[in-house]
Amino acid sequence: MAAAKIVLDLVLITTLPTNYTKAIKVGSVLDCALECIRKPRCDAMAFSAPLPMCFLYQQSIQEDPSATSNMDLLLYNLKRGTECNEVFARSRKSRNPVCNVKKGYNYEPDMDVCYKYHSSEKVKHAAAKNTCINEGGSNLLKVDSDKKQDFFKKLVPSGSFAYIQGDRHDTTGEWVYWEETTAVVMSYNNWAAGQPNGAHRGQDCISIDPTGQHDASCLFTNYFFCEKYM
Structure with a gap:
């Protein structure tokens, strides 16, 4: 089976762009990336560690040349092969580690x-x-x-x-x-x-x-x- 190619490019930016399409409470930057990957129209994501929250965008984010690294706010542009949409559409109803499926949730x-x-x-x-x-x-x-x-x-x-x-x-x-x-x-x-x-x-x-x-x-x-x- 061919691998689905996904690239996350870290973008340096001073403030969080406000034109996000969705905000989701997640546990880690990896969970945030998975949320973005599962959505065919997600082209960028931001993870705010203090909250922690994931912000999804339908367009790529322009890097700010004057920005410095900020580990409390990680923003990535997402690049994927066209085969990724089909692969991750099948995992749409993924499990959440907090949601106890063994008890019928x-x-x-x-x-x-x-x-x-x-x-x-x-x-x-x-x-x-x-x-x-x-x-x-x-x-x-x-x-x-x-x-x-x-x-x-x-x-x-x-x-x-x-x-x-x-x-x-x-x-x-x-x-x-x-x-x-x-x-x-x-x-x-x-x-x-x-x-x-x-x-x-x-x-x-x-x-x-x-x-x-x-x-x-x-x-x-x-x-x-x-x-x-x-």
């Missing part, structure tokens, strides 16, 4: 999310949350973008619901996430038509189905998604 690199869909048994909200915590997931899934909503709602069969993270604050009535004992107001919701509709009927938790998010009684029995935060 799956890693989606496009969203940098490690999740598990519990679809064999329906449970109440409290039991769902405890399961996620006890099996090593950080919590119920946080659906905080259109991209995540579009992906996960398609996994739920029509006529079924799955619990996700978020509940109605019993004092303010706002929809919140809980970080330790602190309530953080949710900045994203994508409710299904007519939702939420149960403020006075004790529907204080959130579930998702193929149509979007619904307020639901925390005592309903539903499937659920867990997410391990990375």
Whole structure:
């Protein structure tokens, strides 16, 4: 089998270019390079060690002649043979070392999310949350973008619901996430038509189905998604 040729050219630059197309939390510069290599339209990458974060670009970066080496910010232009796109497209759903596939978790690199869909048994909200915590997931899934909503709602069969993270604050009535004992107001919701509709009927938790998010009684029995935060 022929080898796929990839060249990473280090570029010296003073500040991080702001026209990146994606920012991903990664563990090393190698992980950053792999993220770029897997995307056919990634021509440059930057790795910021203090964060650590990976920034992907669709065009090569021009070197700054006055710049000096900065090991906290490594930026590379990527050169690859045309055969590389096909090779790395097959490894799109790569494993993440933090995402425990042995416990049934799956890693989606496009969203940098490690999740598990519990679809064999329906449970109440409290039991769902405890399961996620006890099996090593950080919590119920946080659906905080259109991209995540579009992906996960398609996994739920029509006529079924799955619990996700978020509940109605019993004092303010706002929809919140809980970080330790602190309530953080949710900045994203994508409710299904007519939702939420149960403020006075004790529907204080959130579930998702193929149509979007619904307020639901925390005592309903539903499937659920867990997410391990990375």
